[in-house]
Amino acid sequence: MHSLLVIDPGRTENSAEERSSPTPDSILSSCGYVIGTAASEDQVFPLIGDTDAFILHLPVTEISYWRSILVQHKVAPVLWWCTPRTATLSVSACGDDIMVDGILSPAMQPQEIHWILHFSSRQCFERQQWLKEREQLLSRLEERKWIDMAKGILSKARNISESEAYDLLRKQAMNERKRMVDVATSIVKVYQMLQDQT
Structure with a gap:
């Protein structure tokens, strides 16, 4: 510094x-x-x-x-x-x-100032790293929520287990070359739209 x-x-x-x-x-x-x-x-x-x-x-x-x-x-x-x-x-x-x-x-004293500046720099950048990790975890939780909702919809609609619904989601994502969460989000939104129309 x-x-x-x-x-x-x-x-x-x-x-x-x-x-x-x-x-x-x-x-x-x-x-x-x-x-x-x-x-x-x-x-x-x-x-x-x-x-x-x-x-x-x-x-x-x-x-x-x-x-x-x-x-x-x-x-x-x-x-x-x-x-x-x-x-x-x-x-x-x-x-x-x-x-x-x-x-x-x-x-x-100058030495105390140097150490305070050193430790404050470390604390600042550790907090930034923690905030990034927190954002990533929240993003993963949000993705998990969409995938779980899609699994439930597929499981109910196709009368299959949730693990089979998960495999179906994963296979569909691979076939479409999309992220699994994007396929899951599409399924949930279409399902919600159909529910709103009935």
């Missing part, structure tokens, strides 16, 4: 006291990272392509909004930069479903 994008919509609103304290971009660049900064969506989009991780320096209540925007454009870890300014609303937002891959703060 080399290039980080710090998103800080409140940057121009900071008090003189906050401006005198180290900013996330100055701390992270002193740790050896290449830093981009943005205060609005318009500033974010041109910088997304080269970004390895997003650092959100904003109140907890805005994390979900920004995260949803960012992950639509790129899969990368999203971390929250926790400071007194960004944590002021955290107590009221504790019940919210806030999803971040890690939390950083100005008090962290």
Whole structure:
């Protein structure tokens, strides 16, 4: 991980006291990272392509909004930069479903920042893999549902067992050079259409 994008919509609103304290971009660049900064969506989009991780320096209540925007454009870890300014609303937002891959703060040493970024990257990509696997499982379950319905229809219509109906479906799919689920879906839809007409 080399290039980080710090998103800080409140940057121009900071008090003189906050401006005198180290900013996330100055701390992270002193740790050896290449830093981009943005205060609005318009500033974010041109910088997304080269970004390895997003650092959100904003109140907890805005994390979900920004995260949803960012992950639509790129899969990368999203971390929250926790400071007194960004944590002021955290107590009221504790019940919210806030999803971040890690939390950083100005008090962290460079080595701690490196490890948090490393682990957040792993967590982000493991979650992406899990989501893909979940989608595949849901897709298989949906296919299984159509095949089971078609087996039931064939079994009833032809007065055969479900295993014979399954073999018939498989043979038909091979003959038509289609996936079994596509043949099953066609059978179920034709059956439902015929049922609706009677």
